[in-house]
Amino acid sequence: MLYMIIESFKNRDAAPVYRRFRDHGRLAPDGLKYVSSWVTADMAQCYQVMECDDPQLLEQWIARWCDLVDFEILPLITSAQAVEQLAPRL
Numbered sequence: 001m002l003y004m005i006i007e008s009f010k011n012r013d014a015a016p017v018y019r020r021f022r023d024h025g026r027l028a029p030d031g032l033k034y035v036s037s038w039v040t041a042d043m044a045q046c047y048q049v050m051e052c053d054d055p056q057l058l059e060q061w062i063a064r065w066c067d068l069v070d071f072e073i074l075p076l077i078t079s080a081q082a083v084e085q086l087a088p089r090l
Helices: 015-024 055-063 079-089
Strands: 002-009 033-039 045-051 069-076
Touching (some): 002 015, 055 069
């Protein structure tokens, strides 16, 4: 399953997040795969796509970052999957 992770940096300060990432890496448990990410120009938020079969892996990862980041998790489907799901109604 794909997930869009919307990360809002606490105090709108990305430096502590990037410092931890530099020192310790992504801190993702085995089975949680990073796909890609984008950061807003004002460095206040990060939009990150992650992939995993077990949503509890996301919870483990979030627990390692929640002191620096507020998270919103959105399950995703591909556009092809959306077309397939909508086909009976089209």
